Amino acid sequence: VGPGGIQYIHFPWGFYPRPDHDMRWYHFSPPLRGYRKFCEWLSGYSKKAMLQNLTLTNSDWTNRKFLETYGVSGVTLTPPIPGGGDGAGLAWAEREDAFIVLGRLSPEKQIEKVIKILSAVRRRLGRDLKLYVVGSTANTSYASKISQIAKREDGWISFRGNVSEPEKAEIVGRCRYGIHGMEHEHF
Numbered sequence: 001v002g003p004g005g006i007q008y009i010h011f012p013w014g015f016y017p018r019p020d021h022d023m024r025w026y027h028f029s030p031p032l033r034g035y036r037k038f039c040e041w042l043s044g045y046s047k048k049a050m051l052q053n054l055t056l057t058n059s060d061w062t063n064r065k066f067l068e069t070y071g072v073s074g075v076t077l078t079p080p081i082p083g084g085g086d087g088a089g090l091a092w093a094e095r096e097d098a099f100i101v102l103g104r105l106s107p108e109k110q111i112e113k114v115i116k117i118l119s120a121v122r123r124r125l126g127r128d129l130k131l132y133v134v135g136s137t138a139n140t141s142y143a144s145k146i147s148q149i150a151k152r153e154d155g156w157i158s159f160r161g162n163v164s165e166p167e168k169a170e171i172v173g174r175c176r177y178g179i180h181g182m183e184h185e186h187f
Contacts, residue, residue, distance in 0.1 A: 004049075004052055004053055004054070005053045005054070006053060006054045006055075006056065007050070007053045007054070007055050007056070008056045008057075008058075008077075009055060009056070009057045009058070009062055009066055009074060010058050010062070011062060047070075051070060051071075051072050054074075054075070055072070055073075055074030055075065056074055056075055056076075056077040057074045057075070057076050057077070058076075058077070058078065058079050059076060059078065060076050062076075063075075063076050089169075089170075089172065089173020089174060090173055090174050092176070094174075095173075095174050095175060095176045096130055096174050096175060096176065097127060097128065097129050097130065097176060098129065098130035098131065098132060098174070098175040098176060098177070099114075099118060099129065099130070099131050099132070099175060099176075099177045099178065099179045100131070100132045100133075100134060100171060100172060100175040100177070100178050100179070101114055101131065101132070101133050101134065101135070101178075101179060101180070101181075102134050102135055102168070102172070102178060103135045103136070103180075104135055104136045104138070104139075105133065105135045105136060105137055105139060105142055105143045105146060105161070106138075106139045106142055107139070107142050108182050108183075109180070109181055109182045110181030110182055110183070111133060111146050111181060112145075112146070112149065112181075113181040114131070114179055114180075114181040115131065115149060115150075115153070115157065117179075117181075118131055118179070119153070122156065128156070129156065130156050130157070130158065131156065131157045131158070131179075132157075132158045132160060132171050132175060133146060133150060133157065133158070133159045133160060133161070134160045134161070134163055134168060134171055135161070135162070136162060137161040137162050143161060146159060147159045147161070
């Protein structure tokens with residue numbers, strides 16, 4: 001867009017497979033495609049100029065996908081953790097032998113897969129690992145499904161759903177591990 005700039009890539013748009021919520025019909029509708037073309041024309045966009053910008057990505061994975069897609073590499077700039085990422089919380093020795101799934105609770109996050117993995121780890125190692133499930137429950141049917149699974153698991157899973165920022169920081173601060181089940185998770 002004219003002179004060189006700085007662009008931040010959260011997820012490389014052209015990388016597939018995309019999460020289901022990105023593949024809804026309206027993302028590819030003729031009016032939206034027309035709108036995007038109009039915006040490109042109005043802004044003076046060119047791919048060549050875009051590739052000369054300083055590109056920041058949220059993770060090394062996203063940086064690799066950007067390189068694969070566009071042939072240039074960016075600089076990884078890990079986003080800050082809301083509420084502070086300075087290691088606040090309990091000392092490592094005082095933390096629970098617990099994992100946390102943190103973020104939007106939706107099918108592409110594959111929380112059932114995380115539960116199966118940790119259940120197998122618990123059996124194999126004979127350890128009383130715990131799991132906290134914390135995040136947006138906007139997808140109420142999926143959140144309800146995960147809540148029901150958690151209730152059947154003899155108390156080792158704590159389904160919290162939406163929590164306040166201070167409560168989220170407190171839970172993160174007492175867990176030793178974080179875990180994601182989404183394939184192609186960009187961060």
